[in-house]
Amino acid sequence: AQKITQTQxxxxxxxxxxxxLDCTYDTSDQSYGLFWYKQPSSGEMIFLIxxxxxxxxxxxxxxxxxxFQKARKSANLVxxxxxxxxxAMYFCxxxxxxxxxxxxxxxxxxxxxxxxx
Amino acid sequence: xxxxxxxPRYKIIxxxxxxxxxxxxxxxxxxxxxxxxxxGQGPKLLIQFQNNGVVDDSQLPKDRxxxxxxxxxxxxxxxxxAKLEDSAVYLCASSFVTQERSDYGYTFGSGTxxxxx
Numbered sequence: 765a766q767k768i769t770q771t772q773x774x775x776x777x778x779x780x781x782x783x784x785l786d787c788t789y790d791t792s793d794q795s796y797g798l799f800w801y802k803q804p805s806s807g808e809m810i811f812l813i814x815x816x817x818x819x820x821x822x823x824x825x826x827x828x829x830x831x832f833q834k835a836r837k838s839a840n841l842v843x844x845x846x847x848x849x850x851x852a853m854y855f856c857x858x859x860x861x862x863x864x865x866x867x868x869x870x871x872x873x874x875x876x877x878x879x880x881x
Numbered sequence: 882x883x884x885x886x887x888x889p890r891y892k893i894i895x896x897x898x899x900x901x902x903x904x905x906x907x908x909x910x911x912x913x914x915x916x917x918x919x920x921g922q923g924p925k926l927l928i929q930f931q932n933n934g935v936v937d938d939s940q941l942p943k944d945r946x947x948x949x950x951x952x953x954x955x956x957x958x959x960x961x962x963a964k965l966e967d968s969a970v971y972l973c974a975s976s977f978v979t980q981e982r983s984d985y986g987y988t989f990g991s992g993t994x995x996x997x998x
Binding site for chain 1: 912914921922923924925926929931936937939970972974976987988989990991992994
């Protein structure tokens with residue numbers, strides 16, 4: 765079984781500041797992947813960043829970086845230089861395998877980020 | 882490339898009525914997923930198809946929900962009869978990934994917002 769925990773229901777950040785969104789996970793899989801998605805008020809799910817469990821370097825995509833600490837089972841998202849357009853729900857997700865050997869992705873409950881001008 | 886298409890965008894029905902949602906994945910994507918996202922929660926996987934076969938339907942309420950993926954392309958999700966607690970956004974996603982590991986996230990459709998009154 766796999767589980768994703770996001771303990772911050774809501775976060776505020778000042779425009780142009782950096783913010784960290786927390787994510788911890790639990791899995792018995794040896795190989796897995798961690799994703800972050802952004803969901804604006806319009807509802808679509810936008811893929812932001814991915815980290816594989818065997819990747820030695822932390823993933824970065826533009827202003828997004830993933831602070832991966834395998835021993836602590838955490839995969840926090842860091843957004844640098846926040847912009848007003850970053851206001852949205854953010855979901856952490858984990859890819860593992862179901863009992864049939866097929867990829868399965870489990871989502872956390874999300875963190876609502878609001879960027880203040 | 883065209884994205885994942887879903888219709889309708891919104892639907893309002895009375896309880897005990899039936900409803901169907903349609904999804905057209907990205908061309909060539911073998912894997913198709915239906916998620917239910919209740920307001921304020923993360924997406925929950927309802928059913929996963931590999932081509933036209935079901936590989937995971939463990940969280941699908943089979944007494945009222947059904948889904949099919951004819952010819953391994955389009956998919957429909959049906960609810961009959963609907964209950965108030967079925968009010969949610971129904972997201973369809975597709976991916977290339979089968980049993981292989983990949984650093985690509987899903988591609989989601991825009992979702993169907995269902996309101997049961």
